[in-house]
Structure formats: C-alpha cells, structure tokens
Amino acid sequence: MPRALVIGGGVAGPAAALLLARDGWDVHVHEAHAEPDPYAGLFLNVATNGLAVLELLGLRERLLSDGHRAGRMVMWSRTGKELGAVPNGPAREPERGSVIVRRSWLHQVIREGAQAAGIATTYGSRLVSIDQDAHGVRATFADGTVAEGDLLVGADGIGSPTRHHIDPSAPEPRYSGLLGVGGFARVPGLAPTPETQHFVFGARSFFGYLVRTDGTAYWFANVTAPDRGATLTVDDLRALHSDDPYPVPQILAATTDELRPYPIDDLVGVRRWSRGRVVAVGDAVHATSPSAGQGASLALEDAAVLARLLREHDSLTDAFAAYQAARQPRTEAVVRYARAIDGQKRVTTSRLGVAIRDAMMPLFLRRAAADTRNDWLYNHTVG
Template identity: 40%
Template structure:
C-alpha cells in the first residue's frame, strides 16, 4: 500500500549486510521509501566463512520475490551426522522435516549471501550508500537525522538499526542496553576445492572431538566445506586474534584435534590460507527494541544468536519482512509508527529469544570440559534417537516458519 501526502514515511536503514537490503526491498514492495547506509566499501568482503542458510530464511526471501539469486547458491544440506573424537557415531538427524514448499537448508559463504542480496537490491532500484560509517542520530519534531563520520547527514521518519551485534543504534535507543555476551568458542573454517571427504552427499558430519568441535561436508563439485570451534574460555582482547598468523592457527588446530579420528588433520593442511578465527557473541535479551516511534532494531542488533543455531541470517530476514508488513499496514502513516514498532516487537521477540537460547546451549556443548564430554557423549545418542524418530518434525519450529508478506497485520 503506497502512502501519500502527510502519510508518507521515509526509512533510514543503518547496515547493508543481510537484513538491511532485504528490509529495503520489502519496504519497496510496500510503497515505502528507504535508503541503506553501509560503513564498509562495496567491494569489502563479509567477515566470517560459510553458514548454514536455513529454509525459513529462503522462505522470507520468497515472500517478497527476492530468493531468485540464492535458491541455487551454495550446496544443499539434508542431514547432520554426529561422531565423537573416536569416530563413534552419536546419531544422525535430518536438518528438519520436509517443508510443503520443498525448501531446504543450503551451505553458502557469508559473503555470497550478503553480496547477492545487495546486488539484487541495487538492481531493483534501492539506494545503497557505501563507505558511510554511522556515528549518531538526532531526533526533532520533523523526524530523525542520521549523522555519519564524514560529516554528512540523512533525514527520515524512522531509523532502523540493522548494524549488527555491536549496534550503535541500540545504544542510542538505550544507553544502558546489555552488552553482547561472549560465547566460549571461536570460529574458523572455509571451502577447500579439490579435496573430497568420505561422507554421503548432502550430509554434514559434526565431530564432538576430545578438545575441539570440527565439522566437514562434501560438495557436488568435489570440494569440502569445513568449520571448527576451538574452545576459548575467556574473551580475547581486542586485536589478539588478528595478531595470530596462519601457521599458528594451523598448529593450534592440529594440537586440539590430537588423535581424534577423521579427516580433520588433512583438512587443516589443505585449507587455503590464511586460516583465521574470530570470536562469537550473542544477545540473550535486549530490553528495548525501539524508542517508541523513531528508532528500531533488526537482526543481530536486537537478538544476536550463536552460529551453532544456524539462524542468524534467517532471523534478520524474517525481521525485515515482518517490520515492513507492520509499517505498511499500520493506520496513520508517521503518526502510527509507535504502534507499528510495538507490534513488530510483539510478533518477533518470543521466537528470536527462544532461538538465541537454543544457540547458546549448542555452543556450550561444544566447549564441554573432560567431565562434561563424558556426560555429553553418553546423552547425545539418546537425544538424537528421540529427535530422529519424528523425521525432523521436532526441528520445524526452527526452519518451518512462514512469513506471509501479503497477509495484513492486525493491530
């Protein structure tokens, strides 16, 4: 529903990663003007390696006709299998029960996901600004003014913080907002062309190793996707991980893998360099998602989730479509913004906080100590057997959700 006259709303979106461009596309379909501002330059690569882009995220893209560039990207994932350090099977699970629409999870690089979404947004006429680092915002009777590090400004009626786990918009909404919580595992990984591993097609093998969680998956083109979660009990100081060189990371991974059974040592040696690692953070709860009418959070800025849940990108996309629906359907245009933001939070908070809690539990299982490992390895087969009996239905709360963009939001 396009707005006109005094009802016209303009949205300023801070963050051009995953959620920002899709929010702009959803708003475009709703007839609402927006601009996206990204701190990095257009050619900068996304931080991180590969991610499990789950089916509910693709569903959110489909709901606004934005899935096309990604439906065949990366590699389909159908099954997760689990082994311990000795190579003994702990169980196997489908990623989830089959959705009626046939959508499945896909393993793809974080950079390919973000770049594909930005390219689509640009092709459809979304205004994307790069190299514009957000500093602060001023509120006045006319709306909100975003201020950038080069002294430039942008005015609108609503400022959306899609600016990640260290969101500046979040601290403007609530200067006392909880800081991100460190999750005691690091992340590293990537893609190795020309290396094959003995795992069935579309299966991701997850190893709860003696000292390190390690995972690998074959790809149809003869390569291997892999990741590892080296445990790190205490949060690293700023810059400490970046100071560790490729050879040191490889040596550490070899040491942690030790005598664990499987191809991990071969993968570490074959991985294209430089091997790097980064810290993980989540946000258990953010007290204030919006300020009552002029600023609101989206994606990791509101509910960062550990990568072990495989839901960070998908949650941002569900947020984007839901927020656009609320802004489209709320009566009153600008005057209705407080109601729209409250409804958006009401629709999203419960689901996202449940997923954050799920991801935190999964991440801590990977960092279990000697006693915890014994208990974990004894319990996981029981848990996996129970979960596999229903053909993945128990996982559908994660991947089976559907956001219907055309459905009107009730207020």
C-alpha cells in the same frame, strides 16, 4: 513519498529496504564498509524459514544456484563412531531442508535484489549519531555527511550504534566461551557430502565440515577458550584435532589461508527495540550464536515482519510495538536454544564427562530424524 534510512548493508538491511520500497517508501541504505567484499566472512546456514522469506523477496532460486543443500546433520564421536543424525529442517521433510552458502554470496544476492529495485547504497557511511524530532530523523556519519528521513531502520549488527541510541542502558553482548574459526580446503579423494553436513565432537575441539560437488571442503571449528581475545593459528588447530577421525586432520593439513578467529557472542534481553522514528532489527537487538543455524534467517524474518506491520498500522509507534511483541519471544527462544547447543560444544577435560556424552548422545539422536520438537524453528511464518 516517505523516506526511510536503513543503516547496514548485510542481510536484514537490504531485505528490509527491498520490502519497504515495494510499499512505496523512498529507501536509502548506508553501509559502514568502504565497498562490498566478495570474500568477506565464511559460510552460514540459511534455514527453511529464511528461504521462505527469500521466496517472498523473489531471491530464493538465485541463492540456491550456489548453495549446498544440507537437510541432514550427522554427528560423530572423537573416535569416529557415528552418534546419530538430526534434520536441518522440518522432521521427515528433507526436501525442505536448509542450505549452506558463503556469507558473501547471501549478501550479494540480497544486495543485487535491492539494486534491481532502484535502491541506492552509500558505502563508507559509518553511523556516529542519530537525532530526531517530530518532523524527522537525522543520521550523521563519520565523514560528516548527514541523511534525513521519516524512519530509520538500524540493521547495524551486534555492536549496533542504533541500539545504543534507542536505549543507552541496553545489555551488552555475552561471550559464549567459544572461539569460531573456519576456512576452505581441497583434500584429494575426499568425496562430496550431498544433502549433508558433518559434525565431530573432537577430543579437544568441536569441528564441522561439508564437501561441495567440486571437491571444496567448507569447515569450521568451535574452540573452547575462556579468553575471548585468545589467538589461534592453523598450527594450533592442527594440534587440537590431531587425534580426531578422518577427514578432520586432512582438511586442516590442506588449509593454507590465514585464519581469522572471532569470539562467538550472543545478545538477549534488549528491552526497547524502538524509540520515536528509530527501530532496530537483526543482530542489533537479538544475536544468536551460529549453533542454531538461524542468525541470517531471523534477520530476514525481522525485515518481513517489520515491513508488514508498517503497512498495517497508521503510526510508527503502533507498528514498532507490534513488531517487538511479535518478534521478541521467538528470537529469545532461539538464542536460548543456541546457548544449550554451545554448552554441548564446550570441551570438558573430564574423561568421564566425554564418555558419558558419547554414550548418551546416540540414545537422544536415535529417533531424531522423526522428532518434530524442533519444527518450531523451521516452520515459522511471517504472516
């Protein structure tokens, strides 16, 4: 039985492990963190195309059991004027809309699926080097342990050591000019937002929120910041959004958790996705900002396509070449799409610029609910 080493226990790693195991690989997952963190991260969008891969994995309904269906995104101006609504899924098919889940829940669902298939995961395994030859590949970890296999799949994120092994000259992530931050809050009297997520083009920052049926508000802000290392406190956010419409100030007033702002980066233009017995997936070779709502779904697509092509081709070289050819045009198109949205989120200090944006956006959004031009994001199939 051929042996596969999977580096990374987030989304793409366990998904790839599960699919490879179905095809007869002996798979072992190595995760750098010491243990699963049930509170890690905030929340994310699993798009229609990502849900299709979870269906393939047999995990879709499990994920949806604790998700917020959000097939509709409503845009608001800083004065509280509704600018319009756009589908978060294929146009005119709200029943196929995307879902918002806590990141940790998505990780748990996929991890438990892999565990149920008998796939072992070793935690505290931080990859430090990769060596390979005609006979196999060896991964060395920070604690001195070594794992050997016939194939190594690097699902180790935007700072991927696997990417640097494949191509030491690969491009570095690019900062978007936005800091991301978010949290959870409960505001008395704030009604649930079924099937909907709301976005506010605030006077000094972009804000998004939804409200679960139990009254919990999930919220995030994208703050324009030239310095990717800038600090941001909840008091800073309250000041930035103090003039914004209800319920933005109220959500922030009810937020008590410590904020953990992070720079929003993306990654594009990686020329080599594989080398010998080593291949990279997900954010390791193409990272999109959250603005497209596609990061997790692209990772799931990668896992499914890679597993299929390994099954269809006799050699790793041919399978890896077909994988990159199949995936790179789509993933880079999504990154470019997200960059365009990031540009709309960056706040201008020009009053005229804001006035023009708020005047023009309703014109663009008026027919958005029936506009099929973004269906390519959601209707993609993995073959």
